[in-house]
Amino acid sequence: MNAGFTAVDRCWVCGGASLAHWYEARYDLAAFAGQDPPLAAYSGEAIDIRRCAACGFSQPSALPALDRYFDRIYDQRWADDWVEAEHTAAYKDDIFADVLSAKMSSLYAAVCSASTQSSAQRWS
Numbered sequence: 106m107n108a109g110f111t112a113v114d115r116c117w118v119c120g121g122a123s124l125a126h127w128y129e130a131r132y133d134l135a136a137f138a139g140q141d142p143p144l145a146a147y148s149g150e151a152i153d154i155r156r157c158a159a160c161g162f163s164q165p166s167a168l169p170a171l172d173r174y175f176d177r178i179y180d181q182r183w184a185d186d187w188v189e190a191e192h193t194a195a196y197k198d199d200i201f202a203d204v205l206s207a208k209m210s211s212l213y214a215a216v217c218s219a220s221t222q223s224s225a226q227r228w229s
């Protein structure tokens with residue numbers, strides 16, 4: 106038994122009220138069974154995901170009515186070995202390399218542009 110749901114009647118992005126069924130999802134909060142049993146009690150519940158006709162954003166048709174739902178769901182106490190593995194794992198290295206490469210290119214372009222402008226001012 107869980108605390109029930111509160112309907113979401115408007116699009117979170119544009120406020121539109123034309124929300125149509127897109128697909129059905131299912132809550133899986135079993136990882137909270139030891140830490141937060143009332144939160145874990147939502148596991149297995151089906152939730153209708155709806156798409157806004159105006160802007161295309163998709164969102165659940167209802168949210169858990171459990172007090173401080175989002176505070177609780179973002180307060181998962183990860184096991185120390187999981188945190189260590191996430192810190193040392195290399196599977197996200199390509200993502201970080203791409204982000205850093207794009208940032209370095211952007212900074213290089215900005216420095217070159219500033220240098221060109223500075224030279225132009227010096228000779229005018």
Ligand SMILES: [Zn+2]
Pocket residue numbers: 116117118119120121157158159160161162
């Ligand atoms: Zn919308």
